[in-house]
Amino acid sequence: MCLGVVLGAIGVAAGWQQADPVIELIIAVAILTVLRSEVRQVGARLMDAVDTGLVTQARAAVAFVDGVRSVDELGIRWLGHQLRAEVAVTVESAAPAPTPAATSTPSSPRSSPSGA
DSSP states (O other), rough: OHHHHHHHHHHHHOOOOHHHHHHHHHHHHHHHHHHHHHHHHHHHHTTTTTOHHHHHHHHHHHHTTTEEEEEEEEEEETTEEEEEEEEEEEEEEOOOOOHHHHHHOOOOOOOOOOOO
């Protein structure tokens, strides 16, 4: 911005009276260009927008885990300055858990503490 002031002053000193307004317009266009970019970024953050490449990468990472059959839902959103991911997956079915009766072993005779 200081460079714009210097250029405008040099132009006016050289006799070109329109130098200052022209430089001011160029600076205003530069500010509006930066503002437009920032408004898009802030708007995207307010709407919890996440880069689609990151979503694809997260889905592939979850699908790579052993036992995951499919990734049914994946949601990534901003929570403060951190990303939060929630995922619902279908996993491969495992063998049913053994029941206590099926895992018990025959009990061995115990000796009494008195030795009787």
